[in-house]
Amino acid sequence: MAEIPDVDLSCLGVTKYGNFSVEVVDPVSDYLELLENVFDFSLIGSLLSRSDFRFIFDAMHAVTGAYAKPIFVDKLGASSDSISNGVPLEDFGHGHPDPNLTYAKDLVDIMYKENGPDFGAASDGDGDRNMILGRGFFVTPSDSVAIIAANAEEAIPYFQGGPKGLARSMPTSGALDRVAQKLNLLFFEVPTGWKFFGNLMDDGKLSICGEESFGTGSDHIREKDGIWAVLAWLSIVAYRNKDKRPGETLVSVSDIVKEHWATYGRNFFSRYDYEECESEGANKMIEYLRDLVSKSKSGDEYGSYTLQFADDFTYTDPVDGSVASKQGVRFVFSDGSRIIFRLSGTGSAGATVRIYIEQFEPDSSKHDTDAQIALKTINRSRTVCIKAEGLHWKGEAYSYHIELSV
Numbered sequence: 239m240a241e242i243p244d245v246d247l248s249c250l251g252v253t254k255y256g257n258f259s260v261e262v263v264d265p266v267s268d269y270l271e272l273l274e275n276v277f278d279f280s281l282i283g284s285l286l287s288r289s290d291f292r293f294i295f296d297a298m299h300a301v302t303g304a305y306a307k308p309i310f311v312d313k314l315g316a317s318s319d320s321i322s323n324g325v326p327l328e329d330f331g332h333g334h335p336d337p338n339l340t341y342a343k344d345l346v347d348i349m350y351k352e353n354g355p356d357f358g359a360a361s362d363g364d365g366d367r368n369m370i371l372g373r374g375f376f377v378t379p380s381d382s383v384a385i386i387a388a389n390a391e392e393a394i395p396y397f398q399g400g401p402k403g404l405a406r407s408m409p410t411s412g413a414l415d416r417v418a419q420k421l422n423l424l425f426f427e428v429p430t431g432w433k434f435f436g437n438l439m440d441d442g443k444l445s446i447c448g449e450e451s452f453g454t455g456s457d458h459i460r461e462k463d464g465i466w467a468v469l470a471w472l473s474i475v476a477y478r479n480k481d482k483r484p485g486e487t488l489v490s491v492s493d494i495v496k497e498h499w500a501t502y503g504r505n506f507f508s509r510y511d512y513e514e515c516e517s518e519g520a521n522k523m524i525e526y527l528r529d530l531v532s533k534s535k536s537g538d539e540y541g542s543y544t545l546q547f548a549d550d551f552t553y554t555d556p557v558d559g560s561v562a563s564k565q566g567v568r569f570v571f572s573d574g575s576r577i578i579f580r581l582s583g584t585g586s587a588g589a590t591v592r593i594y595i596e597q598f599e600p601d602s603s604k605h606d607t608d609a610q611i612a613l614k615t616i617n618r619s620r621t622v623c624i625k626a627e628g629l630h631w632k633g634e635a636y637s638y639h640i641e642l643s644v
């Protein structure tokens with residue numbers, strides 16, 4: 239261990255201590271340079287400098303605070319008051335820097351006001367995840383990656399000639415699958431965990447990917463990247479409005495999402511989390527489901543749903559042939575609807591059980607339905623009710639909670 243004085247982190251450059259040297263770098267400038275090669279900054283700038291477009295980015299007092307002002311304000315011309323919680327703080331300003339409807343509630347409240355901004359976004363503690371909002375409108379992460387992919391070629395110079403391939407984690411909704419199908423692109427469904435995307439990117443098979451857990455990214459850095467996702471969305475909105483003169487009504491985030499649903503259909507999606515469960519009960523539940531899978535066959539009736547197949551997801555990496563098994567129990571129905579059960583790999587106490595419910599709806603007259611209402615029927619199906627026996631949370635039977643939701 240070298241004995242050296244404290245390094246002044248505000249001074250860029252190399253300082254030598256005997257034969258030991260410390261270099262303080264500016265991470266923003268390298269990153270900005272990379273982004274300028276990915277996006278059309280003058281297109282995004284033309285949107286952010288419009289007086290009829292209001293933008294807000296909530297850095298949640300986390301790491302993207304250091305990037306937000308140089309990128310959105312200094313480079314792209316957003317107004318300086320468009321960055322909220324932009325100073326990174328050790329305790330995140332007593333908040334929990336998780337960009338979702340629960341923890342980014344201040345932003346959500348602003349965006350759902352009658353005269354709220356046109357575009358809102360937030361990023362997490364280490365800047366790799368993101369949430370995108372329009373006025374009074376939440377874009378689900380599963381829809382977000384699908385819409386970025388569908389618009390990438392025309393709105394983002396990096397994807398000129400089209401993305402190489404698309405991928406999502408297994409529980410993420412099938413919205414992206416439909417884009418890959420329509421655009422005739424390579425498509426991969428991988429287990430939850432970003433590392434599975436990396437192999438595909440290194441092998442030139444994948445450009446754009448995302449997860450329902452608010453991670454979206456591309457092979458520009460082969461990681462999930464919150465600021466990249468916000469710029470991707472701004473590019474799409476800017477592209478759609480590039481010919482709009484002052485005074486003309488702009489194409490909004492919700493217009494873009496609804497048009498996407500009209501073209502591809504809507505995948506209603508919801509995730510239910512059961513945290514701090516006793517591991518034994520959670521494991522018993524998964525065992526029970528595996529047993530149910532082994533007895534299931536195509537054509538089985540689940541309420542009004544017909545089973546296409548049930549399995550415990552196994553992934554064989556097409557690059558190195560490695561196999562990841564037991565990645566989540568899936569019940570996939572003939573209309574594309576799915577019920578998925580898996581144990582989280584990130585819970586800190588006991589087991590976290592996640593249940594993902596998805597219902598595909600091609601009929602655009604039904605696309606404005608509230609997701610919880612649209613998912614009611616599939617929630618009621620036999621699969622969900624069985625399941626929770628033996629699952630306890632802090633001593634209380636979880637089956638009770640699940641039965642309530644059916």
Ligand SMILES: O=P(O)(O)OC[C@H]1O[C@H](O)[C@H](O)[C@@H](O)[C@@H]1O
Binds near residue numbers: 430431453581585592
């Ligand atoms: O659903 P979990 O196992 O808790 O994982 C949620 C997320 O955790 C991490 O952020 C991983 O990088 C993601 O790939 C994953 O989606």
